[in-house]
Amino acid sequence: MGLFTLTLDDGSAVATSRLILAGGQVDVPLDVPGMAQRWGSSVLHCPFCHGWETTGRSLAVINNGMEAMLAAYVRDRFSEDVVLCTNGPSTVPAPAAAILTNLGVTVRETPIAAVEGELDALTLRFTDGSTLERDAIYHRAPTRPGNDLAAQLGAELLPDGYILVDEFGRTTVDGVSAVGDSARLAALSDALTLVGPGAADGVRAAVWMEQELFRSGLTVATVS
Known part of the structure; x- marks a missing residue:
């Protein structure tokens, strides 16, 4: 030895x-103004940790590709009002996209300009000027x-x-x-x-x- x-x-x-x-x-959250400042408080990384407190709330999931299946999970477990924000053109594989459609998850592909507000009163601002009001946001961030x-x-x-x-x-x-x-x-x-x-x-x-x-x-x- x-x-x-x-x-x-x-x-x-x-x-x-x-x-x-x-x-x-x-954790390396998405580089969107307001995300890092709200990380772990109103932008939530883990439904196992925070799922109960978001039960029945209006939720956004910010992810793309296979990570977008987080939206299917929170829709199945915690809320019927889930919007998936892919922050650009969707790269969700077709089988996963079909699951999201069957669950009634709305998908918004417009890039996100900023996240504002706090838990129970969050606003996602998009680059086209539109907004989305949500109670909580989930985001599975890459790690290093x-x-x-x-x-x-x-x-x-x-x-x-x-x-x-x-x-x-x-x-x-x-x-x-x-x-x-x-x-x-x-x-x-x-x-x-x-x-x-x-x-x-x-x-x-x-x-x-x-x-x-x-x-x-x-x-x-x-x-x-």
Whole structure:
């Protein structure tokens, strides 16, 4: 097992034989004025987290391509009044578009100029001068890794940028594990970006790492 040296912001260095990466993912909302400022408050990223509070409300979903299926999900689960805003010509695949049509989801392809207002009183302004009043907005944003440490260490990344791990949270680099929504098994189509599973991943990886240290005869040191 190799020895890793971590250089910190203050210039000091820490040596260790094991690492757990927990840098997470960073959301990258659509570059529309007003989106980033309302991210997580009135522009919502997760129907699992916010679905109940938007039940029966007028909703907009801002996405395109296969990500537009988020509109089908919130229409099926939470509201009959859902408008999909593709922010330009729709690239929704035909089978998905048929599902949206069958569910009665209205599609607006006009580019969005700005998002204004707050939860329960939002306005989407379009480049043609028209507006759409909504109670809440959903948007599934792309993500990027919180840092590039895994790449620096040579750990294998999946095509979507997540760190590849096994059932024990171990990466492809000896002595390096990764947890939370920065890492996932290859068999999963996406990481669970929820606090509970992220914390559980950390506990599991730490327990297995501690047991590995014990079996190898190393001493576990806690730095406070």
